[in-house]
Amino acid sequence: MTETTLHLTTDEIELWAQGLLPAARALHLSECSLCRVEADRERKVILELVQLPHFAPTAGFADRVMAQVKVPTPSDSWKA
């Protein structure tokens, strides 16, 4: 078994999905239909995950947090 004949590991498939797979291993992918199918399936789910949006809390969230936070005063800093 050589670098170009070994099937890709899950970590390598993730690298491939990110465009970071070394050339020798990418060569295996181009020649191995098993790995290509597996890599395509993995890439689909990774693409869906990286496109997930961030959600925002409701308006005034920061104010509600700050109302319960004790901001240290400069004199506290001297004591610390």
Added chain:
Amino acid sequence: MVAWAKQGHDAAFRELVRRYERPVFSLLYRMVRDRALAEDLAQETFIKVLNGIKSYRPEFKFSSWIFKIANNAAIDHLRRKNIDTLSLDGAPSAETPEQMRATSLQLGDRGESPLDEVENRELGTAIEQAIGRLRPEYRSCIMLRHVEGYSYEEIAETLDLPLGTVKTYIHRARNELRGYLEDRRD
């Protein structure tokens, strides 16, 4: 910014909330799948972080510290409420098919009716629903990896998990997600 906050600048505190409110809220929302509850937990997280800012150690990434506290809040809540998720793989420690079957959970254990999911527009896409079916430990790992772009090492440090466990969780999570998504397409 953190150093500025430690010196007692109100504006620095607000800036930290502004910078991290969306990532922290998003992680919590996807963990507990309830907007109001996620917001309560996010508030609790920021209050704990900001009131304890003096104990923050700069050698640790600040965002990792916040995510650690947020994740702990979510996991504690889920444990307290005994809300859990259906997992095809059973307990994370399960290695044999028998162990997986014995420890896998049933749909009814989720404490969430199908109608709740339909009504939840924000988490209603196929991928969001699939994420909701993952066990919480997998969910936080997969969010940190693919939504926040953390490395496996950073996730291990943030969640206090061995690196091998993080890799296992993420690989199993993606495998389950693929299964859910492909079943849905069939």
